[in-house]
Amino acid sequence: MYLQAIQLLRTQPCLAEPGKIVVVGQPSQPLDEVLPFLATLPNVIAYNPHGPALTFRRERGFLTLYRDQVVITQVDDHERGVELLAALVDAINATWDSRHELIAITAPKRSLRPLDLWALLPQTNCKVCGAATCMAFAFGLIQRQYDLDECTPLIQEAARAAQLASLRAMLG
Numbered sequence: 001m002y003l004q005a006i007q008l009l010r011t012q013p014c015l016a017e018p019g020k021i022v023v024v025g026q027p028s029q030p031l032d033e034v035l036p037f038l039a040t041l042p043n044v045i046a047y048n049p050h051g052p053a054l055t056f057r058r059e060r061g062f063l064t065l066y067r068d069q070v071v072i073t074q075v076d077d078h079e080r081g082v083e084l085l086a087a088l089v090d091a092i093n094a095t096w097d098s099r100h101e102l103i104a105i106t107a108p109k110r111s112l113r114p115l116d117l118w119a120l121l122p123q124t125n126c127k128v129c130g131a132a133t134c135m136a137f138a139f140g141l142i143q144r145q146y147d148l149d150e151c152t153p154l155i156q157e158a159a160r161a162a163q164l165a166s167l168r169a170m171l172g
């Protein structure tokens, strides 16, 4: 066993999908050692071993694991958040117990789709960044034509901090 628990630290409205929440949890021990093994699992869309940060695509939303924190976007409610954190503990422990059968990933990994990034952008098409739409900005981010800091609404609005952190983790 690697982890005892992931404590629910806080929730906040998920601006990526009105009515949903972002769940932030704190693992009972740092995740550094298990992240290279978790990075072998399906649905990884970004892994930065130097962060470290590992992002998975969920059916709806994203799960990002950092050394001392996990962030899950687009969660139905508080109760569902608690369930997801418990399931995550089980998945982490199962992966750790199987680590001798896995080849740890130590290099950065990215499998981003523009839609993944767009889902976390403000989606107002305000053009402040210079792109015609948020989707165009998302394409540009993948091609390194734009920098995340050029989306002023994302950077300046405190309520978008979780989305910003997830985007930074994805883009490395």
Ligand code: SF4
Residues within 6 Å of the ligand: 121, 122, 123, 124, 125, 126, 127, 128, 129, 130, 131, 132, 133, 134, 137, 150, 151, 152, 153, 154
């Ligand atoms: S500044 Fe941000 S919100 Fe505005 S169009 Fe660009 S990506 Fe979208």
